[in-house]
Amino acid sequence: MAELRFAKAINQALADAMRDDPAVVLFGEDVAAAGGPFGVTRGLLDAFGPQRVLDAPISESAIVGAAVGAALCGLKPVVEIMFMDFVTLAMDQIVNQAAKARFMFGGRGGVPLVLRMPHGGGLNAGPQHSQCLEAWLAHVPGLKVVVPATAADAYGLLRSAIDDPDPVVVVEHKGLYALSETVDETLVRVPIGQGRIARAGRDATIATYGALLREALVAADRLAAEGMSCEVVDLRSVQPWDEALLRESVARTHRLVVAHEAVEAFGVGAEIAARMVEVAFDDLDAPILRVGAPFMPVPFAKSLEMAYRPGADRIVAACRRLME
Amino acid sequence: MNGVDAYPGNSGERSTVSETAWALMRSMIRIRRVEERLARLFADGEVPGFIHLSIGQEAIAAAFGACLTDADTVASTHRGHGHCLAKGVPVSALVAEVMGRDSGACRGRGGSMHVADLARGMLGANGIVGAGAPIALGSALAHKVSGRRAVAVAFFGDGAMAEGAVYETMNLAALWQVPLVMVCERNGWSEFSPSDRAFAGDGAKLAEAFGLPFLALDGDDVLAVHAAVGPLVAACREDRRPRLVSCATHRVAGHFEGDPQRYRDAPERAAAAAADPIMRLAARLCVDEDRDARARFDTIEAEITAEIDAAVEAARLAPDPDFDLARGDVYG
Ligand SMILES: Cc1ncc(C[n+]2csc(CCOP(=O)(O)OP(=O)(O)O)c2C)c(N)n1
Ligand SMILES: [Mg+2]
Numbered sequence: 001m002a003e004l005r006f007a008k009a010i011n012q013a014l015a016d017a018m019r020d021d022p023a024v025v026l027f028g029e030d031v032a033a034a035g036g037p038f039g040v041t042r043g044l045l046d047a048f049g050p051q052r053v054l055d056a057p058i059s060e061s062a063i064v065g066a067a068v069g070a071a072l073c074g075l076k077p078v079v080e081i082m083f084m085d086f087v088t089l090a091m092d093q094i095v096n097q098a099a100k101a102r103f104m105f106g107g108r109g110g111v112p113l114v115l116r117m118p119h120g121g122g123l124n125a126g127p128q129h130s131q132c133l134e135a136w137l138a139h140v141p142g143l144k145v146v147v148p149a150t151a152a153d154a155y156g157l158l159r160s161a162i163d164d165p166d167p168v169v170v171v172e173h174k175g176l177y178a179l180s181e182t183v184d185e186t187l188v189r190v191p192i193g194q195g196r197i198a199r200a201g202r203d204a205t206i207a208t209y210g211a212l213l214r215e216a217l218v219a220a221d222r223l224a225a226e227g228m229s230c231e232v233v234d235l236r237s238v239q240p241w242d243e244a245l246l247r248e249s250v251a252r253t254h255r256l257v258v259a260h261e262a263v264e265a266f267g268v269g270a271e272i273a274a275r276m277v278e279v280a281f282d283d284l285d286a287p288i289l290r291v292g293a294p295f296m297p298v299p300f301a302k303s304l305e306m307a308y309r310p311g312a313d314r315i316v317a318a319c320r321r322l323m324e
Numbered sequence: 325m326n327g328v329d330a331y332p333g334n335s336g337e338r339s340t341v342s343e344t345a346w347a348l349m350r351s352m353i354r355i356r357r358v359e360e361r362l363a364r365l366f367a368d369g370e371v372p373g374f375i376h377l378s379i380g381q382e383a384i385a386a387a388f389g390a391c392l393t394d395a396d397t398v399a400s401t402h403r404g405h406g407h408c409l410a411k412g413v414p415v416s417a418l419v420a421e422v423m424g425r426d427s428g429a430c431r432g433r434g435g436s437m438h439v440a441d442l443a444r445g446m447l448g449a450n451g452i453v454g455a456g457a458p459i460a461l462g463s464a465l466a467h468k469v470s471g472r473r474a475v476a477v478a479f480f481g482d483g484a485m486a487e488g489a490v491y492e493t494m495n496l497a498a499l500w501q502v503p504l505v506m507v508c509e510r511n512g513w514s515e516f517s518p519s520d521r522a523f524a525g526d527g528a529k530l531a532e533a534f535g536l537p538f539l540a541l542d543g544d545d546v547l548a549v550h551a552a553v554g555p556l557v558a559a560c561r562e563d564r565r566p567r568l569v570s571c572a573t574h575r576v577a578g579h580f581e582g583d584p585q586r587y588r589d590a591p592e593r594a595a596a597a598a599a600d601p602i603m604r605l606a607a608r609l610c611v612d613e614d615r616d617a618r619a620r621f622d623t624i625e626a627e628i629t630a631e632i633d634a635a636v637e638a639a640r641l642a643p644d645p646d647f648d649l650a651r652g653d654v655y656g
Contacts, residue, residue, distance in 0.1 A: 029515065030515050030516045030517055033516070033517065033587065034515075034516035034517065034587055037515070037516075055517060055521065057483065057486030057514060057517075057521075057522035057523060058453045058454065058483050058484060058486045058487050058514060058515075058522065059486045059487060059488065061488055062488070085451070085452075086452065089452070089487075123373060123374075124372035124373035124424070124435065125373050125374065126373060126434055126435045126436075126437055126438060126451060127433070127434060127438065127451070128437065128438070128450075128451030128452055129437070129451055294651060295654065296650065296651050296654045297433075297654070299432075299433045299645070299647075299650055300372070300373060300424055300432060300433055300434050300435035300438070301372070301424030301425070301432035301433065301435070301644065301645045302372050302424055302644075303424070303432075303644035303645060303647070304424075304432065304433065304644075304645050304647055304650055307647040308647070
């Protein structure tokens, strides 16, 4: 067993992938010489040289477009978008180009591209540096979207994303980067689309992903003290998401809360809830509830952001409602 | 040019010239001291999030601010405190916003990177690099279409020269012929990278390619900037045509407060600090030699300190922003 920081796990995955496959290249703003705005790519320029680790200027659209072109021609680019909010500037290349190339080109070739981007609030970074936009990307046929919650999964999902023949968006919560966990000495790939039961329980299932996993586990602890046993499912991937695992869990617990930090309306939770109603209606003893952010931009002031962000309290409240 | 009486662009009496210089001095000192206070409040945990300081770059904001009226509009950047203050945003509103208080310019909802004051023509700092340029362009279009004599100013950094929106703005401004002044603040840095590693082009040639009149200025010489910008803004008001101004300056602080700046070496930092536009103007106003000038300088400092003290105190006493009110402002 070893201690591993979330950011270091990503760094390790990048280094291992680059060592294993000379086609893997990195680019992004300040990822090379400066080692990344969050320190995630530190040391990779020295280890792999300026041909494979490239600093790019503030040109998100051209950066992602270049990655698409490089991916069409044999490279496996891993691009960092400094904050997920800035993905908006690269949406044409992601949505109209990368996601559709395989299909449009008759299945003859694809875009093996990885886009890493930090999302999430908690830093009082304000409306343009805190958003969780994963549902936008999950809505686009051709893209895959993963959101690791643990250091081991940050490693394992990124390795799978780099191996994948299609564009994969790896969303990293910036509040997780500095956190350490105990992990196995040997880190392994985590298949895209495979969730995990983070805590077993009988009375209700809390499905979540990313940084909210920690809050869901806190909520489950608190509910356990009240005599309610909650199962916590870490989805790990939101596109595709692990429908089989969730069906199996709900078949046992008969109740479901889907929780995420992103805005609740039109979110990942909405898709999961709708689908579960279609396929597991007979198993459900209560309506499926969602926990997500209110329908408003992420506010800056401490008091506002605190009131805005979903956490253990709201998950606890939703679970209690399920039992009423 | 040594003394202020040799100050070009102002043929009036020495007293008029020096009054302008003192007004610019006050504006720069206000920006500097507000940001220094914000840095301390940040270190003490009273400013949440992150803030980008314009210490060393005050001359550009002060000189432009002095040439603009409330009807003129400014779109700024993540490093926007100076632009806001020079455009007339009160110290109290700016400080309270950055501290996340209900009395802030935007009721604590945006913070440092989003300070705006539409009534004073401040279209906002901006968290998205390059995004202010097309917004200023649209504002210039609105001035033109509405028949106002106002101009719009877009501030952006040398790092933003890499962003497509900035070129698209140059092209559109040239096509539409609107009263837009595009101002590149060349502080040598694009976040943690020297800006010559972020932009391979040449601003002057770019302007020429789009047919935009171009001016390169020493952005740390507030009198020179003011002398050039006054006539330029006046001309823009008349001819309703776009232009590009490039101001060389220095970023004295880190990219953001708390930036350890491992990517900078000591001589470069020392050179940035030595280029100080306030010290330069103080030397021209003989603040060290002339007792009257010193007294005047000290008075400005004291007045501004009092203004900032009062602003910080008021912000501390102001209530937290109201969540339900904030939520109610998503739509009109
Ligand atoms: C679209 C976008 N990409 C990246 C960033 C992150 N970022 C903020 S400021 C900055 C550097 C900007 O450099 P410059 O335009 O020269 O302004 P300066 O910081 O020097 O004032 C970067 C990369 C951002 N805010 N927006
Ligand atoms: Mg710069």
